[in-house]
Structure formats: structure tokens, C-alpha cells
Amino acid sequence: MNALEITQLKYRYRDGTEALRGISFRVLPGECVALLGPNGSGKSTLLLHLNGLLPEKKSEAGAVKIFGEAVSSANLELVRRQVGLVFQDPDDQLFCPTVAEDVAFGPQQLGLSETETVARVKHCLAQVGLSGFEGRSTQHLSHGEKRRACLAGVLACDPRILVLDEPTSDLDPRGRREFKAMLRRLPATKIIATHDLELAVELCARTIVLDHGEIIADGRTGELLSDEKLMLAHGLERPHILHHLHPH
Amino acid sequence: MGAHHFHAHDHRPGWLHRGPAGLKLGVAVGLILFVVLLPRTRTGGLLAVTILLLGVVVAGRISGRFLVRRLLVLEPFVLGVTVLALLQPGGLLVFGALLWKTNLCLFTTVLLSVTTPFTDLLRVLSKLPVPWIFVTTLTLMHRYLFVLADESERMRRARASRTLVRGRRFEWKLLSTVLGQLFVRASERAERIYRAMCARGWK
Numbered sequence: 001m002n003a004l005e006i007t008q009l010k011y012r013y014r015d016g017t018e019a020l021r022g023i024s025f026r027v028l029p030g031e032c033v034a035l036l037g038p039n040g041s042g043k044s045t046l047l048l049h050l051n052g053l054l055p056e057k058k059s060e061a062g063a064v065k066i067f068g069e070a071v072s073s074a075n076l077e078l079v080r081r082q083v084g085l086v087f088q089d090p091d092d093q094l095f096c097p098t099v100a101e102d103v104a105f106g107p108q109q110l111g112l113s114e115t116e117t118v119a120r121v122k123h124c125l126a127q128v129g130l131s132g133f134e135g136r137s138t139q140h141l142s143h144g145e146k147r148r149a150c151l152a153g154v155l156a157c158d159p160r161i162l163v164l165d166e167p168t169s170d171l172d173p174r175g176r177r178e179f180k181a182m183l184r185r186l187p188a189t190k191i192i193a194t195h196d197l198e199l200a201v202e203l204c205a206r207t208i209v210l211d212h213g214e215i216i217a218d219g220r221t222g223e224l225l226s227d228e229k230l231m232l233a234h235g236l237e238r239p240h241i242l243h244h245l246h247p248h
Numbered sequence: 249m250g251a252h253h254f255h256a257h258d259h260r261p262g263w264l265h266r267g268p269a270g271l272k273l274g275v276a277v278g279l280i281l282f283v284v285l286l287p288r289t290r291t292g293g294l295l296a297v298t299i300l301l302l303g304v305v306v307a308g309r310i311s312g313r314f315l316v317r318r319l320l321v322l323e324p325f326v327l328g329v330t331v332l333a334l335l336q337p338g339g340l341l342v343f344g345a346l347l348w349k350t351n352l353c354l355f356t357t358v359l360l361s362v363t364t365p366f367t368d369l370l371r372v373l374s375k376l377p378v379p380w381i382f383v384t385t386l387t388l389m390h391r392y393l394f395v396l397a398d399e400s401e402r403m404r405r406a407r408a409s410r411t412l413v414r415g416r417r418f419e420w421k422l423l424s425t426v427l428g429q430l431f432v433r434a435s436e437r438a439e440r441i442y443r444a445m446c447a448r449g450w451k
Contacts, residue, residue, distance in 0.1 A: 109449030
């Protein structure tokens with residue numbers, strides 16, 4: 001069974017902007033897929049559909065299937081249990097006063113007991129390297145720590161699919177390296193929208209290139225990103241790391 | 249005004265800071281109710297509360313100057329309301345009593361806020377039978393006040409860096425633009441926060 005199946009997904013914002021124009025693709029369980037494309041190509045809009053946050057009215061139900069189940073207003077709870085979404089701006093996601101409270105938010109919504117919630121918070125903070133940060137205020141964390149806390153908050157819901165929107169933007173090189181290592185250790189199916197092409201090469205075997213709400217290319221990351229013509233035509237570039245991997 | 253403005257706590261924690269937040273909140277609410285319900289002619293009661301509060305400040309080794317500075321920020325609002333009492337016959341006495349009572353209530357609130365972290369107060373409120381929507385609203389307000397303050401500070405700096413010609417009228421016009429922009433950004437952020445909450449199962 002596919003972890004994710006999207007068939008002819010279209011979406012138009014209220015101001016008339018056509019964000020997605022008939023997107024179709026499938027992701028197998030355990031796959032790690034990079035979603036690349038220039039700003040405004042529809043990456044973030046697509047990610048919001050995977051969690052059932054868009055469309056507002058689920059009239060186009062059936063376009064997105066999570067583990068065979070079509071996303072509809074009736075099964076949103078199930079969908080959100082299965083798909084964990086890490087947002088681009090950590091300040092949007094960390095809405096509780098302390099790190100522990102924020103990580104506990106998901107488990108509490110899932111109806112876990114106090115003891116189970118505390119254990120899960122501890123486990124997830126350890127997973128992202130934030131043990132001992134339980135009582136820290138979310139607004140006084142560094143950007144890298146905020147990113148980790150966001151990931152812990154999503155991991156606490158134990159999702160089978162992890163969807164990340166620009167996970168390494170605004171991180172310093174060490175933060176980026178550590179965050180990538182952390183992602184690599186996670187066994188869940190991963191869909192990562194990013195401008196960090198090195199991340200795509202290092203973590204994702206498969207890449208989908210999106211532009212103007214359409215899929216331009218879908219294939220092996222190394223092959224697609226080596227295609228300089230394709231990259232330049234869609235606001236991207238051949239990553240430096242490929243020059244080292246396949247020097248001409 | 250940056251986010252640090254809101255963090256203005258008295259950084260010399262004493263016994264008052266260490267006291268249980270629930271007890272402090274209870275005493276503060278009790279005192280405020282007592283002052284509000286006390287007839288304005290009973291100046292003895294008001295004097296007793298004043299002495300009690302000053303005693304707490306001295307015994308708790310809290311910086312008086314710091315408390316007064318915070319109280320002064322609120323004073324224009326107090327005067328804006330109490331000055332209306334001057335319009336009635338014998339208004340001066342009413343004005344005086346009203347000013348005294350309002351300042352006592354505000355002083356109690358300021359004292360509570362500088363000796364008790366807001367997150368502790370929220371925790372107490374969430375355990376009491378206070379409507380959850382009220383506690384959630386306060387929690388989110390406390391969390392995002394800092395983010396918005398930082399955002400307005402960044403916008404102010406960006407504006408200042410490109411303001412070459414200065415003039416009061418021009419400044420006011422710019423301020424209104426920035427405020428409008430901040431409002432739009434705040435509502436967009438609210439939408440994104442709501443989505444982030446829904447993504448983690450908010451019902």
C-alpha cells in the first residue's frame with residue numbers, strides 16, 4: 001500500500017491564484033522524498049493538503065490518500081495522527097509557554113494519560129537532543145533549538161509520515177548538519193520541501209520538482225539535480241556537493 | 249519597544265518571589281475586591297491596604313522605583329477615567345478617592361506581576377474552574393506578544409534605516425503604515441498558528 005497517493009490535486013486561493021494545477025504522485029512507505037521548486041511554486045500549499053489543512057471545504061476529497069484512506073472532513077483526526085507536519089516558521093508552531101508543554105500538546109490532544117504523555121515528552125526531547133529543556137521558555141530558545149522543539153512536538157504524535165517545510169532554513173552550518181543527521185535517524189516516511197539542495201542529495205533518494213503548481217520532474221535525486229538545464233529553468237541550481245560526488 | 253520590555257521583572261528574587269503563585273493570586277484578587285467594594289468614605293480601610301502593600305514591598309526587598317515606573321505607565325489611563333469624576337458636584341473628593349482606589353488595585357496587580365512569572369499564573373488559572381478558552385487566549389497572547397514586539401521592532405529599525413528626511417507629519421504617516429502592516433502580519437500569523445494547532449490535533 002502507498003503511504004501517500006495524490007491524484008489530480010488542484011487548488012486555487014480565494015484571490016484567484018492557482019497554486020496547484022493537477023498534481024499526481026505516489027510515495028511508498030519508508031521513502032524520503034525532496035520537494036524542490038522556486039518560491040511560490042506551490043510546495044507549502046501541497047504540504048498543507050497532506051495534513052488536511054487545505055482545502056478549507058473538503059469538496060475535492062479523494063485527491064489525497066494517506067495509507068489508502070482518502071482525506072475528508074470525516075477522518076481528519078486519523079489523518080493528523082498519521083501525518084506530522086513541521087511548519088516553516090518555528091514561532092508559528094511553538095505556541096505553548098514551555099518546551100515540555102508544547103511537546104505534550106499533541107499527545108494530550110490524542111487523549112494520552114498524564115504518565116504516558118510525560119514519558120513521550122521525555123523520549124521525544126531525547127530523540128532531538130533537547131533533554132533537560134523541559135522547563136525552558138519556548139520564546140527564549142535559539143533558532144536551532146526551536147526547530148528541534150518543533151520536531152519533538154510532531155514526533156510526540158508518533159506519525160507514520162513526516163512532512164517538513166524548509167526544515168533547515170535559517171540554521172547555521174552546524175545546526176543544519178545536526179538537523180540532517182537527526183532526520184536521517186528517523187524511520188518514518190519523509191516528504192521534505194526545501195531549498196537546501198545538499199539536504200536533498202544527502203537524505204532523499206527521490207526528488208519531485210514543482211513549478212507554477214505543476215510537477216516538472218520526478219526521479220532519482222542525483223540524476224535530476226545533475227541536470228543543470230532543468231535546474232536553472234526552474235529557479236534552482238546544481239548543488240555544489242554533486243561536483244564533489246561526480247567531478248567532471 | 250522590544251520583547252525585553254515585557255520581561256521587566258525585578259531580578260532580585262526574595263521570599264515573595266518564591267511564594268506559591270496560587271496563594272499570591274488569591275491574596276491579590278482578595279485585596280482588589282476589598283478595595284473596590286470599600287465605600288470611598290472609609291479612608292481607614294484604604295490606608296490600611298496602602299500600609300500593607302508598602303510593608304510587603306519593603307519586607308520583600310522589591311525595588312520601589314521599579315514598581316513606580318511601571319505604575320506611571322498606566323497612570324494616563326487612570327487619569328483618563330478618574331478625571332470624569334471632577335465634573336460632578338463635590339467631584340474633587342470623589343476624584344481623590346477614585347484615584348487612590350484605582351492606584352491601589354493597579355499597584356497590587358503590578359506587585360503580583362513582578363513577583364510571579366506569568367506562566368505560573370496561567371498554570372494556576374488552568375487548574376481553577378476558569379473557562380479554558382480564557383486561559384488559552386491568555387496563554388497565546390503571552391506567547392505571541394513577544395513575537396509581535398520583536399516584529400514591530402524589526403519593522404521600526406528597517407523604517408529608521410531608510411528614513412532620510414524627518415518630519416512629524418511624515419513620522420505619523422509612517423507609524424500608521426507600520427501599525428497597519430503589523431496588524432496584517434499578526435492576523436496572517438494567527439492563521440498559521442491555528443493551522444499548526446490543527447495539525448497536532450486541536451479540536
